[in-house]
Amino acid sequence: MLTTPDPNNENRPLFAAKDINDFYLEHCPKIFYQDSTPFAPAANLVKSLTGPKYDGEYLHNIVREKLGETRLHQTLTNVVIPTFDIKQLQPKIFSSYEVKNNPCKNALLSDICIGTSAAPTYLPAHQFETKDSTGKVQEFHLIDGGVAANNPTLVAMNEVTKEITRGNPDSSL
Numbered sequence: 461m462l463t464t465p466d467p468n469n470e471n472r473p474l475f476a477a478k479d480i481n482d483f484y485l486e487h488c489p490k491i492f493y494q495d496s497t498p499f500a501p502a503a504n505l506v507k508s509l510t511g512p513k514y515d516g517e518y519l520h521n522i523v524r525e526k527l528g529e530t531r532l533h534q535t536l537t538n539v540v541i542p543t544f545d546i547k548q549l550q551p552k553i554f555s556s557y558e559v560k561n562n563p564c565k566n567a568l569l570s571d572i573c574i575g576t577s578a579a580p581t582y583l584p585a586h587q588f589e590t591k592d593s594t595g596k597v598q599e600f601h602l603i604d605g606g607v608a609a610n611n612p613t614l615v616a617m618n619e620v621t622k623e624i625t626r627g628n629p630d631s632s633l
Contacts, residue, residue: 461474461475461480461483461526461527461569461573462475462476462477462480463535463536463537463539464526464527464530464534464535464536464569465530465534465535465536467528471536472536473536474526474527475526487518487519487522490518490522491514491516491518491519491522492514492582493514493518508581511584512580512581512582512583512584513581513582513583514582514583515584516574516578516583516584516586519574519577519583520574520586523570523573523574523577524570524574526570527568527569527570527573528570529568530568530569530570531566531567531568531569532554532556532559532565532566532567532568532569532572533556533559533560533566534569535556535569537556538555538556538557539554539555539556540553540554540555540556540612540615540616540619541553541554541555541572541573541576541605541612542554542576542605542606542608542609542612542615543572543575543576543600543602543603543604543605544602544603544604544605544607544608545600545601545602546585546601546602546603547599547601548601550608551605551608551609552565552600552602553605553609553615553619554567554572555619557619557622557623557628558619563592563593564590564591564592564596564597564598565590565598566590566592567588567590567600568588571586571588571600572602574586574602575588575600575602575603576602576604576605577604578602578603578604579603579604579606580603580604580607585601585602585603586600586601586602586603587599587600587601587602588600588602
């Protein structure tokens with residue numbers, strides 16, 4: 461969210477780092493709501509056996525509202541966002557660099573953020589599709605990238621190394 465351009469000034473970020481704490485304090489109680497009814501413990505036990513603890517609807521809505529139609533190629537800085545595709549059972553890395561070589565990965569930032577936020581057992585996987593200019597469709601079923609890449613710094617270092625090897629003069633993240 462820190463690399464999303466402000467629609468009023470596309471050279472500035474939509475959010476400052478100091479805004480993130482307030483965002484979490486305001487929205488976490490609604491994302492991770494707690495049922496206080498007398499039957500909540502029994503309902504939570506049953507729900508834990510059948511799917512994720514939270515439905516993710518509020519998270520989806522707030523992330524879509526904040527990020528709008530911004531796509532990966534529009535970020536103010538180069539980014540690397542690890543996710544894991546549960547249908548293909550492999551990591552999917554969304555990178556500002558890779559978008560240039562693989563237009564199907566130019567997804568909405570909101571879809572990428574929702575996908576990488578989907579911690580197993582807490583939030584449902586996020587499914588979406590992208591299309592390139594030729595109409596080729598790529599389908600994603602994403603969960604938290606920490607499942608495969610618990611240290612995103614190593615993923616970022618790998619992406620920079622690939623770009624340096626390719627001779628990309630803009631190989632900074």
